[in-house]
Amino acid sequence: MDGYGPSTYGDRFASVYDEWYGADPDTATCVDTLAELAAGRPVLELGVGTGRLAIPLAGRGLAVTGVDASAAMLAALAAKPGGERVRAVEADMGGPLPHGPWGLVVVARNTLFNLADEHRQRACLAEVARRLAPGGALVVEAFVPDGSRQRSSVEVRAVEADRVVLFVDRHDPETQQAWSSFVELTPAGTSFRPCHLRYATPEQLDEMAGAAGLVRTARWSGWDRGHFGEESPAHVSVYGLESASHQQDRP
Numbered sequence: 335m336d337g338y339g340p341s342t343y344g345d346r347f348a349s350v351y352d353e354w355y356g357a358d359p360d361t362a363t364c365v366d367t368l369a370e371l372a373a374g375r376p377v378l379e380l381g382v383g384t385g386r387l388a389i390p391l392a393g394r395g396l397a398v399t400g401v402d403a404s405a406a407m408l409a410a411l412a413a414k415p416g417g418e419r420v421r422a423v424e425a426d427m428g429g430p431l432p433h434g435p436w437g438l439v440v441v442a443r444n445t446l447f448n449l450a451d452e453h454r455q456r457a458c459l460a461e462v463a464r465r466l467a468p469g470g471a472l473v474v475e476a477f478v479p480d481g482s483r484q485r486s487s488v489e490v491r492a493v494e495a496d497r498v499v500l501f502v503d504r505h506d507p508e509t510q511q512a513w514s515s516f517v518e519l520t521p522a523g524t525s526f527r528p529c530h531l532r533y534a535t536p537e538q539l540d541e542m543a544g545a546a547g548l549v550r551t552a553r554w555s556g557w558d559r560g561h562f563g564e565e566s567p568a569h570v571s572v573y574g575l576e577s578a579s580h581q582q583d584r585p
């Protein structure tokens with residue numbers, strides 16, 4: 335996607351992110367589950383955004399660092415009550431990460447797929463493995479790719495007297511790349527909120543994590559730790575260091 339870089343998604347969505355996606359009924363359960371997995375240890379969130387998870391986690395007394403490529407997202411985080419408790423780092427999560435060691439690394443809401451090619455996803459997982467504390471956990475929340483998804487579609491998301499929002503989506507099932515944009519039309523002009531993803535199946539994610547030295551310890555259908563099955567549209571997967579699991583196996 336021409337003109338699209340690591341900060342584009344965040345820069346274009348920052349002004350509407352909390353309004354459009356802030357009121358998620360799963361957030362409280364998600365924070366509970368993450369706090370339990372962190373068990374008092376330092377937390378790193380990749381693609382921290384406006385701090386939907388990081389701010390309440392920091393509010394529970396955890397030391398939380400959030401990486402985001404978008405200065406606009408980090409500015410929105412800093413402006414919120416409690417935002418000052420989160421250490422914000424403006425960086426591409428496909429590159430070097432803050433050193434840690436981290437007891438918990440979180441990549442929520444499909445954000446790993448924002449690294450829009452397989453090579454960058456593998457590099458990120460390898461970097462997480464380097465930065466995890468022994469016994470630490472990586473948690474990834476992601477959708478399960480839908481085999482029946484159309485190669486291209488346009489959905490009408492809002493129709494008002496002076497405003498129309500369209501969701502335009504295209505994907506290539508061979509490369510698993512998806513390009514989408516929310517197109518907002520108003521008398522003042524047109525705005526585009528684009529997103530470029532490389533999606534992966536849960537099995538592909540396990541393989542990439544394994545190659546990075548991570549082993550899956552749990553997979554749930556959501557943050558309430560429900561059963562994950564063939565019909566689940568999304569998953570929450572927990573990984574630990576393979577070397578730590580070998581140590582645990584030893585008598």
Ligand SMILES: C[S@@+](CC[C@H](N)C(=O)[O-])C[C@H]1O[C@@H](n2cnc3c(N)ncnc32)[C@H](O)[C@@H]1O
Nearest residue numbers: 340344381382383386402403404426427442448
């Ligand atoms: C879907 S939002 C999720 C925000 C937050 N984690 C949440 O759950 O509400 C994805 C975030 O990842 C950030 N992001 C996308 N690509 C990134 C990259 N390559 N490096 C760092 N952050 C990135 C975006 O700026 C955005 O804030």
